[in-house]
Amino acid sequence: MAKGAINRLKTMYPLRNMVDQRYQASQDAIKQGKPVAWCMIDFGIATPFLEAMDIATIFPENYGPVCAVNGVVGGFLDRATAEGFPNHMCGYCRNCLGYSSIMQEIGEVPPQAPSGGMPKPALLMATGRVCDAHFKTFQAAARYLDSPMWIIDQPQPGEIEALLPGSYERDVKYMVGELKEFAKFLERLMGRKMDWNKYETIVNGRIEVNKIWYEINEMRKAVPGPMHARDFWSSMSAAIFGGADYEVNKKLFHDMYDEVKYRVDNKISAINFPEKYRMTFYVLPPWHSLGFFDKLAERGWNFVIEEAYHPPKPRNLQLISDPVERSVRFCIPGLGNTIEDNFPEAEAADIKKEILKKGYSHRLTVKQAQDYKVDGALLQPLLTCRAYTLHQPSISDQLLKMACVPSMSVEGDTVDVSLFDPEAALRRADAFEEQMDHFKEVREKGCVGVAK
Numbered sequence: 176m177a178k179g180a181i182n183r184l185k186t187m188y189p190l191r192n193m194v195d196q197r198y199q200a201s202q203d204a205i206k207q208g209k210p211v212a213w214c215m216i217d218f219g220i221a222t223p224f225l226e227a228m229d230i231a232t233i234f235p236e237n238y239g240p241v242c243a244v245n246g247v248v249g250g251f252l253d254r255a256t257a258e259g260f261p262n263h264m265c266g267y268c269r270n271c272l273g274y275s276s277i278m279q280e281i282g283e284v285p286p287q288a289p290s291g292g293m294p295k296p297a298l299l300m301a302t303g304r305v306c307d308a309h310f311k312t313f314q315a316a317a318r319y320l321d322s323p324m325w326i327i328d329q330p331q332p333g334e335i336e337a338l339l340p341g342s343y344e345r346d347v348k349y350m351v352g353e354l355k356e357f358a359k360f361l362e363r364l365m366g367r368k369m370d371w372n373k374y375e376t377i378v379n380g381r382i383e384v385n386k387i388w389y390e391i392n393e394m395r396k397a398v399p400g401p402m403h404a405r406d407f408w409s410s411m412s413a414a415i416f417g418g419a420d421y422e423v424n425k426k427l428f429h430d431m432y433d434e435v436k437y438r439v440d441n442k443i444s445a446i447n448f449p450e451k452y453r454m455t456f457y458v459l460p461p462w463h464s465l466g467f468f469d470k471l472a473e474r475g476w477n478f479v480i481e482e483a484y485h486p487p488k489p490r491n492l493q494l495i496s497d498p499v500e501r502s503v504r505f506c507i508p509g510l511g512n513t514i515e516d517n518f519p520e521a522e523a524a525d526i527k528k529e530i531l532k533k534g535y536s537h538r539l540t541v542k543q544a545q546d547y548k549v550d551g552a553l554l555q556p557l558l559t560c561r562a563y564t565l566h567q568p569s570i571s572d573q574l575l576k577m578a579c580v581p582s583m584s585v586e587g588d589t590v591d592v593s594l595f596d597p598e599a600a601l602r603r604a605d606a607f608e609e610q611m612d613h614f615k616e617v618r619e620k621g622c623v624g625v626a627k
């Protein structure tokens with residue numbers, strides 16, 4: 176078989192298969208009379224309660240790209256539009272609402288649904304994280320599906336507020352209280368008790384899996400980059416969304432660790448072409464058109480890292496006796512701890528002062544680009560996602576001014592293929608390579624950041 180442009184990790188495939196297994200597990204659950212919950216992304220803070228109660232979890236946000244890849248997203252988006260949802264609203268969420276509306280009409284999984292579809296939920300678990308769509312969508316979906324809904328509220332302080340004395344401890348206390356209320360809600364809804372031993376095993380399993388996942392990503396600083404962003408995206412589901420046996424997950428990520436380490440030790444690249452440009456990607460990728468990255472790999476663009484979905488740096492949390500608090504401190508490390516964990520003491524103190532004075536520090540933005548020695552950044556402004564788009568011009572500006580790393584923006588959408596034009600983007604690649612060559616020389620001579 177001819178080699179592709181990207182040198183895929185063999186250990187990625189079983190992790191990738193877990194995406195399909197999740198849909199299968201939800202269909203098996205229904206056949207066995209077990210409940211299924213539709214969930215918004217929670218980065219592991221709330222789903223362990225569902226898993227401990229033996230409730231299968233499924234994520235409509237993830238299902239959007241599955242529908243897009245299988246070419247059926249248009250029907251669900253059209254249905255959402257016909258129901259009155261504006262087309263500038265989140266593509267993931269419109270897909271979910273179109274699906275829910277059809278499900279209500281026919282009383283079963285829509286026939287065009289890929290991977291067996293999402294079965295009717297026993298409950299909807301919304302979150303208050305990142306954007307309003309994470310709970311507004313389920314408020315609407317609950318009316319189609321006639322399902323109970325719970326919102327996991329989560330404080331999201333601004334950078335200055337996050338560093339104020341006592342702020343982090345207040346957030347932790349609030350989240351622990353919120354999650355314990357969620358546990359009580361589940362007990363009432365299911366008419367049975369939470370299995371707290373199982374919950375703690377799941378929390379610890381998640382922390383261990385993410386520790387290996389973190390270490391794998393650290394190895395990606397090597398030159399040539401040993402693991403492409405496509406392999407990261409293909410395998411991240413098992414680390415972020417859990418849902419499977421954590422011993423199995425651990426074994427699969429250990430296998431991936433060994434394969435990436437072998438590549439680092441033997442200088443094996445993630446692309447089958449010379450690594451001319453080390454790249455990073457912001458923020459949500461074009462899931463429906465990932466073949467685009469193969470075309471870029473042919474030009475020597477190696478996406479050695481990406482900005483989103485990374486686990487926090489591992490911290491010793493075993494002394495926290497309450498597993499709910501342990502989980503909260505793992506999932507929400509807090510801005511102060513994140514700065515202290517990633518910078519030397521004096522610099523960390525300096526960064527905090529800078530944030531308290533002007534509201535942000537460019538050093539947080541450019542650190543990854545510098546650590547992974549990237550030559551350029553590809554950004555994707557998303558027409559239907561304000562949360563991950565509004566800050567992109569500022570990222571671009573900071574990368575260029577403070578790290579001498581240029582970036583290229585390619586507009587698109589998470590699910591709507593018609594908004595992404597890979598051919599137009601490829602036509603701009605020559606000019607962007609000239610920019611990357613120029614700034615490589617600038618960095619070699621010593622990049623002098625322009626302080627703002």
Ligand code: SF4
Nearest residue numbers: 265305306308560562
């Ligand atoms: S963050 Fe963006 S893509 Fe995710 S649910 Fe919110 S609007 Fe949609």
